[in-house]
Amino acid sequence: MASVEFLRTDRLTRQYGGLTAVKDVNFSLRNDRIHAIIGPNGAGKTTLVNLISGREKPTSGSIIYKGEDISQQSSAKRVQAGIVYTFQVTSIFRNLSCYENVALSVQRSLKATQRKFFMVSESVIANHVSKSLGSVGLSGKENQTAGTLPYGHQKLLEVAMSLAAAPELLILDEPTQGLAQAEIENLIALILEITKSVNVLLIEHNMAVVFSLAEYVTVMNSGTIMAEGTPSEIENNHEVQDLYLGN
Amino acid sequence: MKRKSLIYSLFMKGGVILILFLIQFILPTYHHSSFSKIMILASYAIAYNFLLGYTGLMSLGHAMFFASGMYTMGLSILYLGFTPLEGLIFGTILTLTISIVFGLFALRTSGVSFLIVTLMFGQTLYLAILYYNEFTFGQDGFSITTYLGTLVIFGKEHLYSNPTIRYNFALIMLAVYLIITTIIILSPIGRILIAIRENEARTQLLGYNVFSYKLFALTFSGTLAGISGAMHALLFSYIGTTFAEIHHSISPLLWTLLGGAGTVIGPLLGTGVMYYLIDFISGITSNYLLVVGIILVLTIIWFPLGIMGTLRQRWIKWLP
Numbered sequence: 070m071a072s073v074e075f076l077r078t079d080r081l082t083r084q085y086g087g088l089t090a091v092k093d094v095n096f097s098l099r100n101d102r103i104h105a106i107i108g109p110n111g112a113g114k115t116t117l118v119n120l121i122s123g124r125e126k127p128t129s130g131s132i133i134y135k136g137e138d139i140s141q142q143s144s145a146k147r148v149q150a151g152i153v154y155t156f157q158v159t160s161i162f163r164n165l166s167c168y169e170n171v172a173l174s175v176q177r178s179l180k181a182t183q184r185k186f187f188m189v190s191e192s193v194i195a196n197h198v199s200k201s202l203g204s205v206g207l208s209g210k211e212n213q214t215a216g217t218l219p220y221g222h223q224k225l226l227e228v229a230m231s232l233a234a235a236p237e238l239l240i241l242d243e244p245t246q247g248l249a250q251a252e253i254e255n256l257i258a259l260i261l262e263i264t265k266s267v268n269v270l271l272i273e274h275n276m277a278v279v280f281s282l283a284e285y286v287t288v289m290n291s292g293t294i295m296a297e298g299t300p301s302e303i304e305n306n307h308e309v310q311d312l313y314l315g316n
Numbered sequence: 317m318k319r320k321s322l323i324y325s326l327f328m329k330g331g332v333i334l335i336l337f338l339i340q341f342i343l344p345t346y347h348h349s350s351f352s353k354i355m356i357l358a359s360y361a362i363a364y365n366f367l368l369g370y371t372g373l374m375s376l377g378h379a380m381f382f383a384s385g386m387y388t389m390g391l392s393i394l395y396l397g398f399t400p401l402e403g404l405i406f407g408t409i410l411t412l413t414i415s416i417v418f419g420l421f422a423l424r425t426s427g428v429s430f431l432i433v434t435l436m437f438g439q440t441l442y443l444a445i446l447y448y449n450e451f452t453f454g455q456d457g458f459s460i461t462t463y464l465g466t467l468v469i470f471g472k473e474h475l476y477s478n479p480t481i482r483y484n485f486a487l488i489m490l491a492v493y494l495i496i497t498t499i500i501i502l503s504p505i506g507r508i509l510i511a512i513r514e515n516e517a518r519t520q521l522l523g524y525n526v527f528s529y530k531l532f533a534l535t536f537s538g539t540l541a542g543i544s545g546a547m548h549a550l551l552f553s554y555i556g557t558t559f560a561e562i563h564h565s566i567s568p569l570l571w572t573l574l575g576g577a578g579t580v581i582g583p584l585l586g587t588g589v590m591y592y593l594i595d596f597i598s599g600i601t602s603n604y605l606l607v608v609g610i611i612l613v614l615t616i617i618w619f620p621l622g623i624m625g626t627l628r629q630r631w632i633k634w635l636p
Contacts, residue, residue, distance in 0.1 A: 124521070148523030160521075162514045173511050176504045177523050189504070234523060 072101045075268070076121070076238065081130035083116050090116040092292040093130070098238070103264050105271040105283035107303075109312065113292040114272045115157065118240050121270075122154035123147040149181060151237030157246065157272075159223045163216030167207060167226055170215050171198045174233035182235065201233040202226075205259060221252040225259075232263065239263065240270045245278050257281055280304070288312070322502045325580065329498060332581060333491045340483050348479055350595070354588045355486035356548050357571070359493045361583030363540030364568035366497055369578035370506065371533040372513030376431050376565050377438030378541050380418075383560035384441065385411045385542030387452065390555035393463050400464060400476070404546050411542025415535040423530050426516075435562065442560040457556025464553060482551045489547055490584070493540060498580050500536075509533055513578075541568075574615055576622025585623055 077097040083090050091113045098104055106114045119125040121132060123144035131140045139147060144154075162170050175197045179189045202208055205225040210218070215226060224244065231239055241260070245253045253275070260269060260282060273279045279286065279300070286303045288296040296306050303309055336355070343351060360382055367373050388407035392398040398406060422433045445452045466473040467481060474481050500506050508529050511519040520526045549555050558564065567590075568583070575586025593611060598604040619626040 122521070143520075143525070145520050145523050145525045148521060154521055156518075156521075160515060160518045162511055162518065164514055165510070169507060169510075173507060173519070174522050176507070181523075191504075194504075230522065 072099050074098065075100050076132070076134050078117075078121070079131045079133065081117070081120060081132065082128045083113075083120055083125060084128045089292050091120065091127075094292075094294055096287065096294065098268065098270060099285075100268050102284035103260075103269050103271065103282055104285045104287065105273055105279045106287045106289060107273060107276070107279055108289035108295070111291075112289040114289050115242060116292075117289070118154065118242060118270065118272060122152055122240055124154065148234060149177075151235070152240070153231045153234045153236035153238070154240045155227055155231045155242060155244065157242040159220070159227050161215045161223055161226055161230070163214070165215060166212050167202060167215050167218070168195075168198055168211040170226055171201050171229050171233050174230045175201065178233060178235040197233065201229045204232065204262075205229045206255070221248050224248065224252075224256070228256075228259065228263075232267075236267050238268045238270060240272075242272045243274060244271070245273065245275050253278065322498070325498055325502070326495065329491075329494045329580065332584070333487070333494070336487055336490070337484075340480070340487075345479070348483060350591065352479070352483045352486045352551065354591050355483075355490045355584075356544060356551065357567075357591070358584040358587040359486075359490050359547075360541055360544040361568045361571040361575070361587050362490075362493045362497055362580070363537050363544060365572045365577060365580075365583045366500075366540065367533055367537035368569070368572055369576075369582070370501055370513060371509045371530060372516075373426075373530065373534065374431055374569070375434040375534075375537075376562070376569070377418075377434030377436075378538070378568055379560050379562065379564035380434075380438040380441045381411055381415060381538040381541035382545035382548075382564065383445070383557075384414055385545030386549040386555055386559055387445065387545075388542075389546040389549040390458065390460050391452070393460050394458065397463075400467075400550050404543070404550070407546035408539060408543055411545075412535060412539045415538030415542075416531070418538070419531045419534040423527060423534065435565070438560075438562060438565050442557060442562070445557055445560055455557050457554060457558075459554050460549065461553040464550070476550055477553060485547065485551055489544070494580060494584075501580065505529075505532075570612065573622055574612065576619075576624030576626070576628070579622070579624035579628060582622050582624035589623070 074097050078094055081094045081096070082092055094117060096117065106117065108114050116125065120127050123142060127140055131138050134150065134152065139150070162173070172194050175194050176189055179193065179197065183189060199208065199211070202210060205228050207222060207225055207229060215223065218226060228244070244256055244260070248256065257278060263269060271279070271282060283300055286298065286300055287294055288303060288309050290312055295312065296303060296309050298306070336351070340348060364378050367375060385407040388410045389403040392403045392406050393400065418437055422430060422437065425433050446454050461477065464476050467476060476482070508519065508524055512526055512529060516526055545559065548559070571586035571590055572583045573586070574590055575584065576582030594604060594608055597607045601607065621629055
């Protein structure tokens with residue numbers, strides 16, 4: 070795969086009253102590597118991906134996705150364009166079955182790819198739903214109410230919903246938060262599988278996860294990018310060491 | 317799974333419709349006329365429930381839609397010499413337009429603000445009807461009996477107020493409402509509306525333009541309510557401001573909550589139960605609203621999801 074920059078931000082800024090959460094950030098994503106953003110709490114990681122996914126609008130600056138300025142597009146438009154965000158705190162339809170949860174995502178992406186004006190038939194949807202659930206290891210849970218799943222499975226369901234949206238850029242916001250060690254290992258394997266076909270942007274606190282997955286790391290602090298590089302470069306960066314060890 | 321659900325529930329609706337069709341031959345006159353009334357009001361409640369039960373939007377202004385259908389029908393027959401069919405079509409188009417325009421404004425808000433905005437729009441129409449009383453006959457209302465003419469079926473002439481005509485027209489409308497809403501709810505569009513009710517932010521982030529789906533739900537619900545109003549005018553030939561009052565916006569909310577919001581058959585049951593409850597208690601005491609209120613409170617305590625909602629939760633899972 071040729072290395073192509075497909076998303077970049079240009080002096081992206083987001084202010085909340087007097088607080089600048091993201092400040093003049095020039096950030097770029099390439100299609101040939103798993104990219105992770107790390108940084109202490111309040112560094113602006115989540116705000117940055119919220120800006121990219123369209124959940125928040127920038128105060129100034131722009132976001133260029135595949136050559137097009139998407140800064141003012143609605144979040145729904147961006148999902149349609151392939152930027153899919155997976156929530157830090159799981160956000161699923163708790164009262165609906167797992168089937169319905171994934172079907173909601175499937176029916177939109179299918180309708181878009183098949184360019185159908187009318188809705189896609191239910192049997193085609195059912196087929197894709199069971200594939201999506203299978204890919205995250207939730208086969209057979211179709212009829213279970215999503216809210217009754219164990220937390221780790223809810224996270225997986227959320228990933229299944231995101232994958233079913235046919236993403237080109239999948240943003241995973243702290244996917245391992247609240248998971249047990251065994252579940253984390255499963256998830257790492259799953260993410261490695263996903264990255265074969267989808268670009269992944271990872272936000273993560275767990276350094277072990279970052280260093281086992283990421284091929285490129287951006288370190289944020291106080292709303293700005295502090296350092297960027299390969300995992301080993303970051304590990305040996307004195308500033309980053311100071312930031313994390315508090316020297 | 318989905319298909320089974322659809323077939324089951326269409327069967328159930330078919331059964332309900334069949335029973336309602338058959339009992340007209342054995343109902344005493346008084347109940348016969350009550351049932352006609354209930355079926356028209358129930359179709360109004362079904363329209364209301366489409367918005368509340370399936371999209372999660374609570375409106376306090378649905379009387380506006382009902383009354384605009386009703387007044388369009390009445391006034392166009394009275395002043396423009398329209399036939400009932402023309403009046404119905406005109407009323408439908410007008411309510412559709414009003415729903416869209418209203419939705420474009422009201423849907424910029426949500427939750428309690430949406431409730432207040434719908435209430436204000438509803439009151440605006442009510443006050444407008446009173447204000448232009450020279451044209452609308454204000455509080456007195458008016459009758460269109462003498463303008464209606466007759467309905468010819470198989471070469472025989474009937475009056476619209478004929479009990480059999482009235483009953484079966486109401487039944488046809490109810491049947492159409494039940495079937496259409498069931499099909500939409502179990503279609504992919506229904507799935508999106510339910511998703512909006514459950515988690516609007518997530519639905520948006522699955523790539524759906526939530527606003528346009530809410531506008532669709534509101535327009536559909538408003539238009540159906542308008543058609544109910546127009547049919548009410550036609551079959552009972554009376555048009556009055558009681559149908560534009562806030563009271564008439566709250567009623568479908570209560571019927572729906574009693575029967576079960578988010579169930580297709582619930583509004584029909586709720587309307588029927590409430591109608592007979594008021595009918596029965598007002599025969600005993602003039603302070604019937606107090607008793608009705610207490611019964612409602614108790615129902616909400618024992619059946620928080622309404623009658624059908626609770627049934628579905630406990631026993632009949634496939635109920636749409």
